[in-house]
Each structure stands twice: as structure tokens, then as C-alpha cells.
Amino acid sequence: MAKKKIFISSVQREFEAERKVLYDYIYADPLLGRFFEPFIFEALPAIDQRVDNVYLREVENSTIYLGLFGKEYGFENHDGISPTELEFNHATRHHLTRLIFISSHPNNERHPKELALIEKAQGVVVRKKIAGTDDLKASVYAALVRYLVEKEIIRSGPFDASVNEKADLNDIDTEKIKWFVRLAREKRGFALQETDSVEKILTHLNLFENNKPVNAALLLFGKQPQRFFISSEVRCVVFRGTTMEKPIPSYKVYKGTAFELVDQTVEFILSKLDYSVGTRQTDVQAPGAYEIPKDVIAEAVVNAIAHRDYTNNGSVQVMLFRDRLEIWNPGSLPMGWTVEKLKQLHSSVPANPLMAEPLYLTAYIERLGTGTSDMVSQSKTAGLKEPQFIQAEEFRTVLYRPSYLQTTEQVPDKHRTSNEELPQEYRRTSVEVRNLIAVLENEMNRQELQDKLELKHEGNFRNIYLVPALHEGWVEMKYPQKNHPKQKYRLTEKGLALQKLLRNEK
Template identity: 25%
Template sequence: MTNEEVKILLNDLESDRIERTVSTTNTDKFCQAVCAFSNDLPDSKQSGFLIIGANDDGSLSGLKVTDELMRNIAGIRADGNVLPQPAITVTKFAFEEGELLVAEIQPSDFTPIRYKGRIWIRVGPRKAIANEAEERILIEKRVSNINSFDALPCFGAVLDDLNTELFKSLYLPKAIDADVLAEDKRDVKAQLESLGFFESRYNSPTNAGILMFGKRPERFLPGAYTQYVEFNGINAAADILKEYKFAGNLCEILSKLDQFIDTSIVNRRPVPVSALREQIVFNYPYWATRELLMNAIMHRDYQTNAPVKFYKYVDHIEIANPGNLYGKARPENFPDVNDYRNPIIAEAMKVLGYVNRFNRGIIRVQKELEENGNGKAIFNLNLLTAFSVTEFVSTLAEEIQFKETNKPKSNHDSDYDSDYDSDYDSNYQYKILEFCIVPKSRKDIMNLLGLSTHTKNYDKYIAPLLNTNFLEMTLPDKPKSKNQKYVITDRGIDFCKLSKEYIQNYKMKYDNVYKSEYLRDELLQKFNEWGMKKVIDEVGLFSGVGKELYYKNIGENRYLIFSFINRPDLNAYIFDPWIASYNNDEEIGKVQYISKEEGFANMNFNLERDYHYIKEFVE
């Protein structure tokens, strides 16, 4: 594009393909424009242009375009808030009156595109949120542009082949903005279709729908599983120690794989780096290993009967998926250029939190592996029908293992040494104790080890940890209770050298009760910092009679109010924000409010996610 072409765009004041702005910081506005142009509701098949540095009348504001601004606008493509990923090019143009940043947005084949769960479109020269009829148009446009396997209908499958409750309870709240979801009165078929999981023309789920929420995905896609094998050697000719088949829909299996990597693949060992400090070394770093496996599941070819292979040898891990590099990705540009064989699956995994920023994962993987002493992963790009990566065990971890294996017995060994049977495998000690940071049942622990709940296994693996006070029962007075669980003690924490930060992060990830209480206490602390006061709701206008209300005057008789609800059935504490008008503080919770502002409340307020809603009132 030339300067003359940019001037033509500036002077076209009626075009619905151009948005001008003088703001350089309004990220929401920029992302909404990108989303709307990508959706291309009129189906013009022409690019849209976001022009920063221009007034509404087409004149220049005198902006100086910085490198940071260029990076920020280009970053919209890959920050994961606009999904599926848009196609954007960013260019700077210089004129006598100032500079312009012009972002050209290509219309997408995979509509509807959403920004933070909302579908934005252009209605003439302005932006708007799509209604149901407009969303239907975008869905039909996507269907007409289908060119990916996951978007095709899964012939022979019907709605009953999907776990729709899983879709509604787990996926929808993460994929769609809460306000939009609250107003969505469509049936589940329409909701599935709006996200690419159902095809109404054939009255059938798409392949993506079966993969994400299918009750039995292998019935339709025989290769849709991950095969884990652990070998007692350096190649596949060695004896097999363990073998698992992770089969089922991705919505459930991904979390199991995530936990399996954390508890059964990753071993953590403390390494002294000074007299007062230790560093934790991993045989395989959790995040890097998880990222490589999730990439294999996301990018694989689901039309084949072959599974994803997750093979662990004594000195390395190999992960292989059917299907080599796809689309624009080539051996000569990997990993700088990527493309998506399964764009709907990729979007779904992003929504669920299993993949992060697009096209950054491999770079971060290599960095983490090098820092941990594993060396860089090796990618085999020469396989015609598959893609594989090899991750080597950390040399630091191997060195520690060698020293421990060959350590001579001494009277000066740790006080803990005498407590243990020398035949007891220390790897299991660490695994069980770390696993029991959150209370676990006997069955949970044996599943972790790949063993049955037989008494001999209990006596070998759990009883020694109880006898040495590294584990304790949650119901010590009822040792044989079916509700019995086991949790690590302070002595066990000291033995494993687990930091408070590590324990907190682990509980935040795996203990819903702890996480809920932590987030509750964090928000209550913020209420105190924000100068909010507490009363009891005697009228029940917000969340019921007797509920706690926290309030703050934000000016002109307007009050920011949080109602507090304890939901033991959900292991959750729910805070709902409101803005209401009262004559004075004394009326809050005692009389009817004068007015309440609609559209503000965001059910189950999350400090990290929703702070921007209230920022202007509390800072």
C-alpha cells in the first residue's frame, strides 16, 4: 500500500471498511475493530483498515508512531483474546502532518470471530455486537468456507453422541462472555453450532464436536487417543514397564494428561546452589513437556487411525503425532511460521487453557529445556506422514540420580534415613507426598502409581509414610472409613523440601476448596484496601436476606456494592458486583434502592478477570 492509497482511505468517510482513531491505548477498541473486520458480515471479501493517528474527518492528528505501538497492534493477532486467530498486517506511513499506523485485517473463513467471548461486526460505519440472526449468517458463511477436517460434519453422529452437559457446564462459561451467555436463550444445538461443534444442515455434530465432547470419540475417529508407553531402555526394543491409553473426549482427557505429566513424568529434586538456597531441578520440566504434548494433540491429523504416541525411555521422551507440518508451515520456516490443521480444536484448547499465545510455545519450550539442563528438543521434520519431537532428560537430574544411587551409607546421613526401608523406592516417596499436598484417597494414590488398591500395595507404599509421620489421615479416628484420605504433614514437606510458594501454587491448581478460600480472602482484603464497608442485607434485594454486602460511595449517591454468597455445593464463594443509588449509607441493605444500573453486574466476580469493570471506582 502506498501513501496515496492511504490518503484515499482517509477521505472515504462513508466506508464500512475503515475505522479511524486518535487513541493509542484503547486496546478494547482496537480488538473490537479487528474482530468486526475479520467477521466481514457483508461478505465483501475485502480487507478492513484500522487507522491510528487520524481524526473522524480524515485529518491527521500529528501522531508519532512508536515501535511499541506497532508491536502492540501486531500482538492482537496472537494474544489469544481474538479467536479464531485473525490475519493482520501492520504498516507505518509518514506524512507532513504526522504519522499513521495502518492495520489491514483480512476477512476470515472461520467466522464467527469473537473478542473476549463477544462477536463484533460492522453495521455501516459503526461497530456492534452481533444478534442471533447476524450470528447465523456468520455461521453459514463459515460452513460455505469449510476447508478443515474438524469443521466437517461427523456423518453418522447425532446430538446424543455428545456430552452436552459437559459442554454447557465446563466449556460455554469459558468461551462466551457471562453477560452474553445470560441472555442466550437458544437451544444447545444452536449454541454448539455457533462455536463450530454442530452442523444443523446435516443435523450432526462436527468432528470437532465429537473430539471435544463426544461420549465415545473412538467410535467415529478410531485414532483419537494418546498412547503412553514407558520403556526400560533407550529404544522401543526394551522391555515395557507401563502402558496407558488416554481415550475419551478432549475436554476430559486433557486435564488427565496434564495431571499425569505433573505427577507421573516430572520428578523434582532440590540442588544446593549456596549454603542458604536450593534450586529445584526437574528430569523433564513440566510446562515444556506439557506444551509439546498439547501441541501434538492440537496439530495432529485426526483422519488417520494412528494415535498420538507419548513414549518415555530411560534417557528421553518422544512425542509423535500423525500428520506432518501443515499449510504455510514448512521445514525451512519452522517454528517461526505456523498454521492450523484443526482451527476449531486449536480455539477450544485455548479457551480451556491448554495452549497459550499462538506461535510462541516452541520458543519458550526450548528456553525452559536449556535452563533446566535438558538441552534443546529435537524436531524430526522429515517424516512424510508424522511429526515427532525428542526431549532429553536433564543432565543435572541425571547427575543427582547417579550421586544418590551411588551414595555410601554413613552415620552422618540425614535424620530421615533411619526411618526408611532401604528397599523402598525414593521416587515413590516424592511422588506420593507431593501428590498428597491435596488430600487423596487410597485409590487416588494407587492410580498415580499404576497399581491396584490391594493391601500389599498399601503396606508397601502408604503405611511407611504414615509410620514416619510424613503422611497423616484426614480421619484418624476412623482409619478404615471409605471417606479416608491422606495428606502430607509438615515433616513430609520438610523432607521433600517443598517451598510455601510451591505448595500454594499446587493447591491453587488442584484444590478447589483452597483456591476458592484463597480468592475469597484476597478479595476481602481488597475490599479493606478500597475502603469498603460491610452491612447485612435485611431486604434481600441483591442476593438474599441475611447476605453480606460490601459497599463504597462512588459519588452522586451512587454506590459500588458487592453481595457475598457462600456456595458449599460448588466449593465456591460468589461475589456479585452492582451499582445502585441510595440517599445515604444508612439505607443500604435496609430499604429499596432508588435505582440499579443494569448491565453492570458480572456474576461471580473474579479479581484478575473483572477488575477493569470497577477500576475507576476504587483507584
């Protein structure tokens, strides 16, 4: 079947960058690139013909007109009409499917003729306001998928954009939506308010269609996502050595929304890594860091959850070995991509674009095409071996721990602790308790300790860090009452002795 040609807007300079982004994105996306052929005027070779004749002929030869309307009206011909309006009129005259995307500028900033053109476009198939390039890509993706389904070119949409017929708004958690809006407004200036309806917010995110949530909505905001997608979970396991051998000291299976899976998985990994504290030469507070930078871990985890193939029955798997961390997901790279491309600056082509947009809005991902290359540079800065990306039956990310390095000259200039380095009487302390002891300075409250260890969840922190440290006598409360509103924690004498060992202090 011949590809459907998409005419992307006009020669107007206001959207020059956006046209190029859409052109590259549609070609690179595994689904859209199979069915559509984008056209932008910049891709034409230099020819000796009138510009208006050329682009109007290209409109006639297209199936879809994708219009980008902003605040500028553009160059006007002798009749006072801009190329954009000429294209739109021509697309209407030739009965093209018209998809119109409008910038988020207030109307009082728009040229009067541009405002009139937007009003003229009231009756088109899609007419949607967009806030930035990433929002535009997600909205175009949703519109083109809808086109493919409605024209029965495909029988069902891609996983994230498919309507879930078994679900309705009662399966969406209102509190999770409100949390999302608060964070998205703080991180990216999200346009909607907490007080807006769930339906309005989901519709704005392209996650609600025909009075039904799409699959991405349930994965992101569902009350029980695993009720619909049993394999949407993360299995985390720790091995003592460098191979998959029993006994296994720690094994967890996490369920929940995509956001919860990311947070739980990152905190599981951090809880099993040593937190090293340096000297106070440059700051009153001793600086510290995990043996693998948290940002590197978070990037690898969110990539596995956001880009996995949700039609596959496999789960995301996290395996922590003595020398490395491996994260496996049932997914694959975009068509034509190699693992070497991931280490360079590249365009962002998410496997699940409708999931990726809310993750971007909450700053869980950056969507700049720099995430994997940042992982490489941050690992090198930390003195670690360069991460590996492996495409086999599944996609794997391998991050290396300092213990991978064989000589002391290669180890970063900071002390690392392990059970083998401690006297016998201290070896039964957990990694979590040791990390808490390492960071506790004078008197600190619970939130200060969590912030220092870069942990989000109070329950997890209390259960595996604070309560064991108190029970084993390494830490004590400043106030005897457990629920004192100003409660703080400090090291006991034996806690101070262990901290000196952990910090390699005299």
C-alpha cells in the first residue's frame, strides 16, 4: 500500500524548527514511517518555478494537510493572503483531511488575520492547541493513529493509543491525576489546573477517546494498572556475586502506575548501593554520592518503563550484581537505529509517545535526545566504566559499579565501604542502615535524612532505614516521644564509631 502523503504547513519562518522536527519524527517512528510520507517545503531541491505554484501542487498531491498556526500571519500576496491561508483553502477545496495545531499564544498577541484564519479552521477534523515541540509531537502522533484506525488502515491502534474497552473513568485515580497536575505545573508550566475535570485533563493529554481511557491513561493514572496489564511490573533481584547464582539476598516485585514503578525501582537500587561520604574541605556538610550516580540509574529505569513493548508478556527486570547493574526490558530500538547512536545526540522517538509526554511534563524524562549520552558522560565523570546498551531479544542497559575496576588507581577519589572492609562486629548491618549512618550529621529530622539519601517515600525509608537503625542501637531519637512534631535523630556512641569507619576517618 502506498504511503499517505502529509503536507506539513508552509514556508512560514515561525515554525521552521517545528516542521523539521515533525518531518524527522514521522519518518523515524516505526508505525508512522510505515504509513506516512511527510513533506516540507525545505526538502524540495532548488527549481525554477513560482513558489506558490509548487507548494499548492504539493498540497493537491497530498492526503493530509497538517497546519501549524501561530501568532504571525506571514508574507501576503497581492490579494492580501498568506501562503498558510492559501494552503489551507487549497486543502479544503481538494477535500484533504486537515489537522490543525495552534500555538498557545494568547489571542491578543496574534495578527488579526492569523486569528481570523484560526476561526476559519473551526470545523476541521483536529484543531488542538499545543505547548511546545514535545506536545506537538505527541498530539500529531495521536491524530495520525486515529486517522489510521478510522480509515481501517490498521485494525487497532498501537498499544499506548488504543482505547481500552474494559475500562472507564472510574478506573482512573483522581488523586494521582491531581498529583500529576501539581508536579507538571511546577516542572513544565502545565496549562491545566487541579480543579479541572479528569476528563478534560486526559483529553488534553490525548489519553481519552470516545468516552474511554486509552491504555496509556491506565498505565499512568490507573487505580490498579496490573488489573488490565498483568506484565506491567518490575522484578528486582540482588545477586551476591557476578553471576545469577543462589542464594538470592533480596528479591522484590513492584506494581503500580508507571510513575510508581520508576520511584520504587530507583529506591530499591539505591538501597542496595553504598553511599560514600567525602571530606569537609569545601563544605560544612560532608559531600556524598552513591557508587552509581542516581541520575544515571533513574534514566535507565525510566527508559525501560517508558520504552518497553507492553504487548509482550515479559516484565522489566533489574539485576544488581557485585560488579554491575543490568536493566532488561521487552523492547527494541527504533527502526534503523544502532546502540552506538544512543551514545550520541539523537532525536527522541519514544516507543510509547502518549506515555512519554506525561513523563516529560513531570520531568521524569527530558525528551531532548540526550538521556543516554548523559548516562555515558556522567558515568565517566564518576570514574566508572562506560555503560553498555545491548539489543538482543530484549533491550539491556548495563551500568558498572566501582568494584568492576581492578586497580586502586582506577577507583574514584572517594572511600567505598563494603562488609569485607568492616570489622566482624559491624558486618551484619544492612547497606541501608550503613548509608543512613554515613550521612547523619549532628541532629537531623526524617525529611533531611531522606533528602540527603535522595529518597522520596517515607514508608520505605522508615521501614528499611530508620527503624532498623533505631532498633539496632546505631541511632537514637532526640525526644523520647515517637510522634514528637520536632523529632530529630542522632548517632549513638557505637553509631559514631561505625560512621568513622565508613568515612575512613581517624
